[in-house]
Amino acid sequence: MPSPTRASHARSTAADAASNRGDPPPPSSSSSSRWSGGDAASLDAWLRASGVDTARFGVGDAKSLDDLAEEVARGEATVTLDPRTGAPLRSVRVLQLLLRDAAGRVLVEARQEWSDGRVRERGTPLSEKMLGGESWRDAAPRAVAEELGSALAPGYELVVDEATLQVRNVARDSVSYPGLPSLYAMHAVEAALAPADAWPPNALVTTATGSSGGDGAESNARVLGEGFVSVEVTKRGTITATWVWREGFEWREGADGG
Numbered sequence: 001m002p003s004p005t006r007a008s009h010a011r012s013t014a015a016d017a018a019s020n021r022g023d024p025p026p027p028s029s030s031s032s033s034r035w036s037g038g039d040a041a042s043l044d045a046w047l048r049a050s051g052v053d054t055a056r057f058g059v060g061d062a063k064s065l066d067d068l069a070e071e072v073a074r075g076e077a078t079v080t081l082d083p084r085t086g087a088p089l090r091s092v093r094v095l096q097l098l099l100r101d102a103a104g105r106v107l108v109e110a111r112q113e114w115s116d117g118r119v120r121e122r123g124t125p126l127s128e129k130m131l132g133g134e135s136w137r138d139a140a141p142r143a144v145a146e147e148l149g150s151a152l153a154p155g156y157e158l159v160v161d162e163a164t165l166q167v168r169n170v171a172r173d174s175v176s177y178p179g180l181p182s183l184y185a186m187h188a189v190e191a192a193l194a195p196a197d198a199w200p201p202n203a204l205v206t207t208a209t210g211s212s213g214g215d216g217a218e219s220n221a222r223v224l225g226e227g228f229v230s231v232e233v234t235k236r237g238t239i240t241a242t243w244v245w246r247e248g249f250e251w252r253e254g255a256d257g258g
Contacts, residue, residue, distance in 0.1 A: 033081040037072055040065035043079070047180070050081060050088045056178040061120050063176040067236060075132020082181070090174060090182040093130040095139045098164075098190045098249070101199060106249035109147075110224045111207065115237040125188075125249070136165075136187040144193075147241065151230040156198035164190040200228045205242050 058064035
């Protein structure tokens with residue numbers, strides 16, 4: 001069985017990067033079968049012309065057209081016409097890190113609170129969309145730094161157990177973009193941080209933790225478990241994430257990739 005590798009030193013060759021990424025077949029280069037980029041208005045027009053009602057985008061938990069346009073610009077997603085159905089299809093490669101503590105518990109993101117007031121209940125391990133051309137090995141340290149870096153002690157090292165890697169394709173409607181079918185190339189792998197005290201001190205976290213809610217918020221708070229809070233600054237605003245430790249957590253095929 002291969003021994004764990006240090007993610008900071010891992011490098012993918014061109015051959016194994018392609019196989020490990022689990023890329024879907026390349027789409028047609030025709031402009032009518034692929035939205036190749038632009039502003040949110042052109043994306044809206046392309047989706048509507050292809051039969052997708054975008055009225056629910058940006059409402060409630062759903063992400064906006066601007067968010068989807070940025071995903072394409074960053075190489076996190078492609079939006080094409082499915083050659084089998086002719087309907088729009090969003091294709092995404094997602095890394096899920098099952099980060100374990102010294103007791104074997106898995107870190108799960110319980111909740112996200114955006115600076116614009118949106119709240120999303122999650123219940124998934126650390127998940128990150130991979131960039132265009134990025135291998136899962138390179139995405140792993142980036143994901144930890146971006147999503148957890150504000151809470152971790154400096155000088156930590158991510159140790160990935162490559163023997164645990166699972167790659168599966170999951171097709172379903174996206175929670176983030178209602179009515180837009182999505183194909184997720186899911187990469188799940190177990191990892192840990194060294195040294196063990198790189199993790200922040202655990203505390204009992206609730207739905208009021210990190211919230212700026214009004215009077216009475218604390219009395220209505222729901223206990224989420226033992227964990228901590230991190231803050232991620234993005235182009236679209238600040239995300240306050242509540243993380244909890246879960247015993248007996250296993251990767252599941254329907255896990256949300258965003």
